[in-house]
Amino acid sequence: MAYAIIKTGGRQYRVAEGDTIDVDLLAGEAGQKLAFDEVLLHAEDGKLSHGSPSLTGASVTGEIVEQRKDKKVIAFKYRRRKGYHRTVGHRRKLTRVKITGIKLGSKTKKTGAETKTAE
Numbered sequence: 001m002a003y004a005i006i007k008t009g010g011r012q013y014r015v016a017e018g019d020t021i022d023v024d025l026l027a028g029e030a031g032q033k034l035a036f037d038e039v040l041l042h043a044e045d046g047k048l049s050h051g052s053p054s055l056t057g058a059s060v061t062g063e064i065v066e067q068r069k070d071k072k073v074i075a076f077k078y079r080r081r082k083g084y085h086r087t088v089g090h091r092r093k094l095t096r097v098k099i100t101g102i103k104l105g106s107k108t109k110k111t112g113a114e115t116k117t118a119e
Helices: none
Strands: 003-008 011-016 020-024 033-036 039-044 047-050 059-079 084-103
Touching (some): 003 033
Antiparallel strands (some): 003 039, 033 059, 039 047, 059 084
């Protein structure tokens, strides 16, 4: 099974075709297609391809499923015997993406010798 490691939003994700992942908020609406061009590693049938830092020509395509918010994270600060307590929290905005394909860039180069048709 082929998989790739992509980087988006400062984080790295291991993805395979058909996976659904939550990434930091990306612009777009449900049903819109995305392309992740920063592919760090590609693996298929025991063959590894990696870049330094990313593979040129490789891309991972996906489709936005929904824009959503994560669970609430609460941080509670407290100092005993001082009468101090503070509650702060937030909900991270996420984009749920379904991976539709992994494409590894072609490594072949054209030599420039093209065949000419006889007239």
